[in-house]
Amino acid sequence: MTASVDLADFLPAYLAEVEELLDSAHRHLLAVEASARRGAAHPKAVRELFRALHTIKGLSAMVDVEPIVSISHWMETSLRQADQAGGRLPEASVEPLMEGLRAVEQRMRQLASGKPAAAVPSGLLERLEALESSTTAPGTSRPVAAVLDETLALGSKLTPTEREQLTASAGGRRPVRVDFIPGAERAAKGVTINSVRERLAALGDLVKVVPLSGPVPGGGSLTFVLLLSTEAADAVLLDAAGGEPALVRPLAGEQAPAPVPAVSTPARLDGDLDEEPEETRRGSGTLRVEVSRLDEALERLAALVVNRSRLQRAVADLTAAGAPTRELRAILQENARQLRDMRAAILRLRMVRVGDVLERLPLLVRGLRRATGKAVRLELDVGDAELDKAVADRLMPALVHLVRNAVDHALESPEERRAAGKAPEGLVRLACHAQANGFVELLVRDDGRGVDGAAVAKRAGAPTPRTEDDVLELLCRPGFSTRESVTATSGRGMGMDIVRRIVVDQLGGELRMETRPGVGTTFRLRVPLTITLLDAIVFECAGGRYAVAVSCVEELFEVDASRVVRPPGGRGVALVERRGQAVPLVWLERLLGQGTAVAADAVPARALLVRQRGELVAFGVGRLLGQQEIVLRPLEDPLVRVPGVSGATDLGDGQPTLVLDLPTLGASRRSGGGGREERAT
Amino acid sequence: MAEVLVVDDSKVMRDMVVACLRPYPGLNFTHASSGLEAIERLSLSPYDLLVLDLNMPDIGGIEVVEFVRGQDKLRALPIIIVTTRGDEASRARALEAGATRFMTKPFTPDAILAEARGLLEEKRA
Numbered sequence: 001m002t003a004s005v006d007l008a009d010f011l012p013a014y015l016a017e018v019e020e021l022l023d024s025a026h027r028h029l030l031a032v033e034a035s036a037r038r039g040a041a042h043p044k045a046v047r048e049l050f051r052a053l054h055t056i057k058g059l060s061a062m063v064d065v066e067p068i069v070s071i072s073h074w075m076e077t078s079l080r081q082a083d084q085a086g087g088r089l090p091e092a093s094v095e096p097l098m099e100g101l102r103a104v105e106q107r108m109r110q111l112a113s114g115k116p117a118a119a120v121p122s123g124l125l126e127r128l129e130a131l132e133s134s135t136t137a138p139g140t141s142r143p144v145a146a147v148l149d150e151t152l153a154l155g156s157k158l159t160p161t162e163r164e165q166l167t168a169s170a171g172g173r174r175p176v177r178v179d180f181i182p183g184a185e186r187a188a189k190g191v192t193i194n195s196v197r198e199r200l201a202a203l204g205d206l207v208k209v210v211p212l213s214g215p216v217p218g219g220g221s222l223t224f225v226l227l228l229s230t231e232a233a234d235a236v237l238l239d240a241a242g243g244e245p246a247l248v249r250p251l252a253g254e255q256a257p258a259p260v261p262a263v264s265t266p267a268r269l270d271g272d273l274d275e276e277p278e279e280t281r282r283g284s285g286t287l288r289v290e291v292s293r294l295d296e297a298l299e300r301l302a303a304l305v306v307n308r309s310r311l312q313r314a315v316a317d318l319t320a321a322g323a324p325t326r327e328l329r330a331i332l333q334e335n336a337r338q339l340r341d342m343r344a345a346i347l348r349l350r351m352v353r354v355g356d357v358l359e360r361l362p363l364l365v366r367g368l369r370r371a372t373g374k375a376v377r378l379e380l381d382v383g384d385a386e387l388d389k390a391v392a393d394r395l396m397p398a399l400v401h402l403v404r405n406a407v408d409h410a411l412e413s414p415e416e417r418r419a420a421g422k423a424p425e426g427l428v429r430l431a432c433h434a435q436a437n438g439f440v441e442l443l444v445r446d447d448g449r450g451v452d453g454a455a456v457a458k459r460a461g462a463p464t465p466r467t468e469d470d471v472l473e474l475l476c477r478p479g480f481s482t483r484e485s486v487t488a489t490s491g492r493g494m495g496m497d498i499v500r501r502i503v504v505d506q507l508g509g510e511l512r513m514e515t516r517p518g519v520g521t522t523f524r525l526r527v528p529l530t531i532t533l534l535d536a537i538v539f540e541c542a543g544g545r546y547a548v549a550v551s552c553v554e555e556l557f558e559v560d561a562s563r564v565v566r567p568p569g570g571r572g573v574a575l576v577e578r579r580g581q582a583v584p585l586v587w588l589e590r591l592l593g594q595g596t597a598v599a600a601d602a603v604p605a606r607a608l609l610v611r612q613r614g615e616l617v618a619f620g621v622g623r624l625l626g627q628q629e630i631v632l633r634p635l636e637d638p639l640v641r642v643p644g645v646s647g648a649t650d651l652g653d654g655q656p657t658l659v660l661d662l663p664t665l666g667a668s669r670r671s672g673g674g675g676r677e678e679r680a681t
Numbered sequence: 682m683a684e685v686l687v688v689d690d691s692k693v694m695r696d697m698v699v700a701c702l703r704p705y706p707g708l709n710f711t712h713a714s715s716g717l718e719a720i721e722r723l724s725l726s727p728y729d730l731l732v733l734d735l736n737m738p739d740i741g742g743i744e745v746v747e748f749v750r751g752q753d754k755l756r757a758l759p760i761i762i763v764t765t766r767g768d769e770a771s772r773a774r775a776l777e778a779g780a781t782r783f784m785t786k787p788f789t790p791d792a793i794l795a796e797a798r799g800l801l802e803e804k805r806a
Contacts, residue, residue, distance in 0.1 A: 005700040005790045010693055017693045054736050055691050058765035061787040062697055182721045193721045194714075197739070209739055211720045211748055221752065222724040224717065288692075 007062055014063050015112050016288060018056055022108070023359050025052040025101055029094065030362050032082075036091040043087025049097075050079040056104065067117045068104050074128035075100045081131075096127045098366075166207045166229050166251075173204060175251040176234075178226040180241045181216045191242035193224050199240035204230025216245075227251070291389055294350050298532060301339075301346055302631035306650050308335060309628065313653070343533050343629060350530070351386040354432045354440070357396060358382060361403055365428065368407040375414050375425040376407050382432040387440055388530035391507060395442075395527060398502040402444040402523050403428055405495060410448030410521055420518060422447070434529070438551040439509070442525040450517040451475070469613055472513040476500040499523075507531060508549070508646045508661045512614060531646075534632055536659065537608070538625040538651065542589040546621075547630055547649055547659045548608065555609040559585070559620065564603050576618055578609060583616045591619075591665065610662040619662055632659055682709045683801055684727065688719040688745070689734040689763070694786075698732050698763065701790040702797050716740035720748055723755060730801055732793075733780075735764040735771065743778050750779035759800035763788065 028045040035042035057072035075097055082089040103124055107117035166175045180196050193209070200206050206228045216223050230237065234248045241248070312332060319325045358380055365378040387395070411417075411426035418424055431443045453471040457464045460474045475496040503511045509527035528551060536547040537556065557578070564585060565575045575582040587604060604620025611617070630649040644665030648656045685708050689695045692714070699710050711728070713719040716737045723731070731749070735742035742762060749755045759781045764771065767785035775783050782796050 005697075005703070007697060007700075007790065010697055010700075013693045013696065017691060051690075051736060051738060054765060055694075058734075058786045059691060059693055061765060062694065064787065182724060184725050187721075187725060193717045197717070209717055211717065211740070211744075213748065213751055220724060222720065224721075 008064075011063055011111065012290075014059050015108060016290075018059060018068075018104075018108055021052040021056050022101060022105055025049055025056075026363050027359065028052070029097055029101065030366060032089050033091065033094040033366070036089055036094065041085075041087040042089075043083065046079055046082050046087040046089060050076060050083060053079065065107065065111065065117050067120045068107050070120050070125060071100050071103050071107075071128070074125050078128060078131040093131045096124075096131055099124060100128055162207050165205060166227055172231050173229045174231075175227070175229055176204075176237060177249045177251050178228070178237055178241050179247040179249075180224045180226060181220055181245050182222060182224065183220060186242055189242075196224075196241050196246075197226065200226055200228055200230075200237065203232040203237060203240055204228045289349070294346070294389070297346050297349070298631070301342060301533070302650075304339060304342075305629055305631055308332070308339060309651050310653070311335075339629065347388065347530055347533060350388050350390070350532070352389050352392050354382040354385040354387055354392070354442075355380070357387065357392045358399070358430065361399070361430065364400060364403060365407065368404060372408060373413070374407060374411050376411060377425050377427050378403075379427065379429040380431075381429065385432045385434045385440055386529075387527075388532060391527055391529065391531055394502055394506055395525075398499045398525070399430070399442070399444065401495065401499050403430070406444060406446040406448065406521070410446040410450075412449055416449075435526075438529050439526050440529055442527070443522055444525070445520060445522040447520040450519055451513070451515040451521055452517060453515075468513050468515060471515070472496070472511070475513075476511075503527060504664050508552070508663065510611070510613065510663060532632055534630055534659075535627060536630045536649070537627050538657070539606075539621045539623060540625060541622040542592045544592075545625065545651075545655070545657050546588075547651075547657050548662050549646075549659070550627065552610050552661075552663050553608045554611065554616070556624075557607055557609065557618075559604055559607050559618075561603040574603075576607070578616060578618060581616070583609070583618050585618045585620060587620045589620070589622070608662060612663050617662075619665075630657075630659065682707050683729040684709050684711065685730045685732065685797075686711050686713060686719060686722060686728045687732045688713040688716070688737070688742070690714050690737045691734075694734065694763075698793065701793045702732075704794060705798055705801070716742065716745045719745050723749060723752075723758075727754075728758060729804060730797060731758055731760045732797070733760055733762055735762060735766055735775065743774055746775065746778040746780050757804070759804060761793070761796055761800070763793070 028049040031045040032042050032049065035045070053072045053076045057069055057076060060066075060068040060072065078093065078097070079089075082093070099121075103121055110117050178196075178200060180193065182193060186192070197206065197209060206226060208227045210225045210227070212223045212225055213221055214223070215221060226241075232240075234250075237248045238244070238246055315325050315328050315332060318328070361380065362378055365376055368374075369376050406428045407426070411428070412420065412422070414424035417426065427445075427447045429443070429445045431445070433441050435441055451471055453465045453468075456471055456474050460477060462474055465471045465474060476499070478497040500511050503509045503525050507527045508531065509525060512524040512526075513521065514524070515521040528549070535550040537550055537553060538545065538547045540546075555578075559576060563577050565577075565582065567573070573584045573586065576585040577583070585604075585607060587602075589604075604622070606624060607618040607620045609616060609618050628651070630651070632647045632649055644661050645658055646661040647659050649659055651657050685702065687695045687698050687710055689698070692712075695712050695714075699712075702708055702710070711722060711726075713722055717739045719731070719733065720740075722728075733742045733745055742764070746760055746762070749758055749760065760779070761782045761784060762775045762780045763784045763786060764775075765786045772783045781800060784793060784796065
C-alpha cells in the first residue's frame with residue numbers, strides 16, 4: 001500500500017493560506033517597527049511574525065518551493081534571536097525583513113500565474129543572515145512573587161515578559177486566574193478551550209493558558225488555567241468561561257492560594273510558544289471559499305431569477321386566458337420570497353470586511369514615508385463595514401491611488417508644516433460608513449496643503465474653476481498631473497481619472513472632493529455594497545426596455561405638467577419643482593438619442609429623481625413595467641461600454657435589457673458644451 | 682475504525698497529512714488547530730494515533746507530548762511529530778518528552794503512511 005496523493009495538488013490551498021500568513025506577517029512586522037521606533041519591545045508581534053514565517057517555511061517545503069523555504073528560514077532565524085532578546089528588534093532590521101516578505105510575495109504571484117518561483121534575489125539571504133538582533137535585555141520585571149504565588153505551580157511556567165504583562169496594572173487592570181474544565185456536554189454546546197480563550201482574550205490581555213492534570217469535579221482529569229490581566233468583573237469572566245464549574249480568582253498577593261492539582265509537565269517553555277489566541281483565520285466556524293465558487297453560486301441564482309421571470313409571465317398569460325391560477329400565483333409569491341432570502345444569503349457570503357481589504361495600506365504608507373521623507377500617520381476608521389468582494393477588488397486600486405496622492409502631493413514636508421504652524425507629522429485618514437440605501441461611503445482625508453484650483457486650471461489650460469466639482473473635473477482629466485516631474489510614487493499622468501473611472505464608471509458610485517487651502521482635502525467615494533444582484537425598476541423608454549437600480553432612485557413621481565418651467569424658446573433644460581427646489585427635468589428619450597419624435601413641449605408622465613454629483617436631477621421615463629430583482633452583467637467589451645450604462649440583464653424573455661446608471665448618465669456632457677438641447681445638469 | 686487526531690495550526694498541512702494517510706483503510710480523522718485544542722480533545726475522546734506539529738500558537742507540541750505522557754490512559758498513545766524544525770536538538774527533545782516518531786517537513790506521503798501503518802498495527806498486536 002502506498003500513498004497515492006500528489007502534494008502538488010495542494011498548491012491552490014497553499015497559495016491561499018500563505019497569502020493570509022503574509023498578511024499577518026506584514027501586520028506584525030509593522031507593529032514591531034512601530035515599537036522599535038519607540039525603543040520598546042513587542043514580544044507578541046515578534047512571535048506572531050516568527051510563527052507566520054515558520055508555517056510558510058513548512059508549507060513551502062511540503063510543496064517543494066525551495067526559494068521561499070530559504071527566505072523564510074533566514075527570516076525566522078533572525079526573529080528567533082529577537083525573541084530571545086525579549087521581543088526587541090533593531091529598527092534597522094525591519095527593512096531587510098520587509099524585503100524578505102516582498103520576495104516571498106513575488107514568488108507567490110509567480111506560482112499563482114503558473115510560473116516557477118524565481119531563485120532568491122541576489123544578496124537577500126546575506127542581508128537576512130547578517131541581521132543582528134539587539135541583545136538588550138528586556139526591561140526588568142517588577143517583583144511578582146506576591147502576585148503569582150509559586151505554590152500555584154504556575155509561576156515557573158511564565159517568562160519574565162509574561163509575568164510583567166500579567167502584573168501590569170495599567171488602566172485599572174488586575175491579574176486574574178480563570179479555571180476552565182472541558183467536558184463533552186460543554187463541547188457540544190460550543191464551550192471549548194478555543195471559544196473560552198477567544199472570549200476571555202476579548203475581555204483583557206490573555207497572557208497564558210496552562211493545562212493542568214488531576215481530578216476535577218464531574219469526573220474529568222483536565223483543567224485549563226487561563227491567566228489574564230483584565231478590568232472585567234468576575235461574573236463577566238465566569239460567563240465567558242461558560243459558567244460553573246469554571247472558577248474565577250483574582251491573583252492577589254495577600255490571597256491564600258487555592259489548592260490545585262499537580263502539574264504534569266516540567267516547568268519549561270518551548271521557546272516558540274505564544275499565549276495569544278489564534279487569528280480569526282483559524283477561528284472555529286470559519287471556512288475559506290474560493291471566489292470562483294461563490295461566482296458559480298451566483299450564476300445558479302441568476303438562472304433561477306431568470307426562470308422565475310419566465311414562469312411569472314407564463315402564469316400572467318394563463319390568468320389572462322381565464323385559467324384558474326390562484327394557487328400558482330401563491331406558489332410564485334412564495335418562490336419570490338425564497339429567492340430573495342437566497343439572494344441575501346449569497347450576498348452575505350460574498351461580503352468581505354473593509355478592514356481586511358485595507359490591510360495593506362499601512363504597508364503602502366510605510367513605503368511612501370521612506371520614498372518621500374515625509375512624516376505620515378495613517379488612521380483607519382472602518383469599523384465592521386463590509387463590501388461585496390467584487391466591489392472591494394475593484395475599489396482597492398482607487399483607494400491606493402488616493403492615499404498615494406495624499407502623501408505625495410497633498411502633505412507638506414515636516415519643515416513646511418512647521419512653518420505653517422502644523423504638526424510635523426501629516427495625517428491621512430480613511431474612514432468608511434455603511435449607508436442604509438445599499439451604499440458605502442469612504443472618505444480619504446488629509447491635513448495637507450489643499451488643492452489650489454487656480455493652479456490646477458492654469459496647468460490644465462482651462463478657465464478658473466468656480467466650484468470644487470469643477471476642480472475635481474480638471475483633476476480627473478485623463479493624463480492630467482500637477483507634478484512638475486515624475487517621482488517614484490506619482491506624477492506619471494495616470495491619476496484621478498483612474499479613480500473616477502473605477503468609482504463612477506465601473507462601480508456606478510459617486511466621487512466628490514472637498515478642499516481648503518492650507519487645511520486639507522477630503523475625497524468622498526460613495527459606492528454600492530454590491531454590483532451583482534440588484535433590485536431594479538424596469539421601464540420602457542424610446543421604444544426600448546431599460547432597468548435602473550432602485551438604490552440610486554430617490555423618488556419616483558408623477559410629473560405635473562403645470563409645474564414644469566420651460567426656458568424661453570424651448571431650448572435648454574426644463575425645470576420641475578421638487579422638494580422645494582427647481583430640479584432639471586431630463587427627457588430620457590431625448591438623452592438616449594431617440595427623441596426626434598418627442599414634441600418640444602411634451603412632458604413625461606413619470607420621472608425618476610436621482611442625484612448627480614450631489615445635485616438632484618429628474619429623468620422623465622415612459623411606461624413603468626415594475627420592480628424586480630436582476631443579476632447585473634457588466635459589459636466587459638470596451639467597445640460596447642458606454643458611460644451611463646452599467647451593464648445588461650436578462651429579464652427572462654431572452655432579450656437583453658440595458659441597466660442604466662442614471663447618476664452618471666448625461667453628466668459627462670455637462671462640461672462639453674456640445675450645444676445639446678438637454679443635459680443632465 | 683481507528684481514530685487519528687491531526688494537530689497543526691495550518692489547515693493546509695492538516696489536509697496534507699490526512700491525504701497522505703487516507704489510503705490506510707478504516708481511519709477516522711479529527712482535526713485540531715492548536716495544542717490546547719488537542720489536549721482538550723484527548724481528554725474527552727480516545728484516539729489511536731496522534732500526528733502533531735511542534736510550533737503552534739498557544740502551547741508547543743513538546744508540551745502536548747509531555748502532557749499526554751503524564752496521563753495514565755494516554756501513556757501508550759503513539760505520537761508522530763511532524764515539524765519544520767529538523768535540528769537534532771528538537772528531535773532529541775521531542776523523543777525525550779515521549780514522542781514515538783519524529784518526521785521533518787518536507788516528508789513524502791509514503792514515509793508518513795509507512796510510519797502510521799507501523800504504529801497502528803503495532804498497537805493492534
